[in-house]
Amino acid sequence: MAAPPPRVLTIAGSDSGGCSGAPADLRTFAAYGVHGLCALTAVTAQSAAEVRAVEPLGPDLVRQQLETAEEIGIEAIKIGMLADAATVEVVASWLERLPPTPAVLDPVLRSTSGTALLDAEAIPMLVERLLPQLLLVTPNLFEAEALSGETITGLEEARNAARRIERMGPSVLVTGGHGYPAAASRSNGGTAGGGGEVTDLLFDGNRFEAFVHPRIRTRWRRGTGCTLSAAVAAGLGWHLPLQEAVRRAVAFVERALRGSYPLGRSGGHGTLDPMAGRRGRR
Numbered sequence: 001m002a003a004p005p006p007r008v009l010t011i012a013g014s015d016s017g018g019c020s021g022a023p024a025d026l027r028t029f030a031a032y033g034v035h036g037l038c039a040l041t042a043v044t045a046q047s048a049a050e051v052r053a054v055e056p057l058g059p060d061l062v063r064q065q066l067e068t069a070e071e072i073g074i075e076a077i078k079i080g081m082l083a084d085a086a087t088v089e090v091v092a093s094w095l096e097r098l099p100p101t102p103a104v105l106d107p108v109l110r111s112t113s114g115t116a117l118l119d120a121e122a123i124p125m126l127v128e129r130l131l132p133q134l135l136l137v138t139p140n141l142f143e144a145e146a147l148s149g150e151t152i153t154g155l156e157e158a159r160n161a162a163r164r165i166e167r168m169g170p171s172v173l174v175t176g177g178h179g180y181p182a183a184a185s186r187s188n189g190g191t192a193g194g195g196g197e198v199t200d201l202l203f204d205g206n207r208f209e210a211f212v213h214p215r216i217r218t219r220w221r222r223g224t225g226c227t228l229s230a231a232v233a234a235g236l237g238w239h240l241p242l243q244e245a246v247r248r249a250v251a252f253v254e255r256a257l258r259g260s261y262p263l264g265r266s267g268g269h270g271t272l273d274p275m276a277g278r279r280g281r282r
């Protein structure tokens, strides 16, 4: 019999369209060859274009999923959509009791189409109870602004936001995929994401590391943030050091974006493909 692969848990919402949340995380885990466990926090109904319904599953069911996952065994954790304060509280309390396990948070606040995926009143609890227990948090520019209170128009403010968030506990990866405002990226020599490159900034409390990679020109990018944080968690599940797990995850997302495909009648929406290069009939 084969030895079991690393076990990596996602704590996330379901996306019925299969682009983001737990479906994206589990595809990423499969591509990394880890055993994916899944504690769902909410069920969402989503067409290719919009989030039509969101239903949190409630703290009791979330707690039971976490406890059963713990019995199976977990080497690393990815946390995504948390929906409400009661769910944040259950996850934070469970982590406090869990033996130390590397955890990555994608601080999902709202969907691409603008639907709130975390109640605003839950943010202070996220900062106070959850962030101190995490190895890494992976905000995009909007989320980094919300967590730090810093307005970000360029790399310098992103560095300041990362410093502030790191003081709350975890290392920080500020993802630049949404692009810095054009003027700021020009003043940074055009390397801040406005042009042909994207800069993801990692700060571990001691030093910054910039991951600069080509901007993949696709409109079909749903699930990008989910996939990145799940890929880092999968790398940590394989016991990679954080820097190396991030480096590989950034490259993994680049490949997944190159393999992106359209969904829905208009063709204007679609998703990256964590299984890029691995698809096919068996």
Ligand code: PXL
Pocket (backbone or CB within 6 Å): 012, 013, 014, 015, 020, 021, 022, 044, 046, 051, 080, 081, 108, 110, 111, 112, 117, 223, 224, 225, 226
């Ligand atoms: O991309 C953030 C995200 C995470 N999790 C779920 C989502 C979304 C965006 O729509 O639906 C379940």
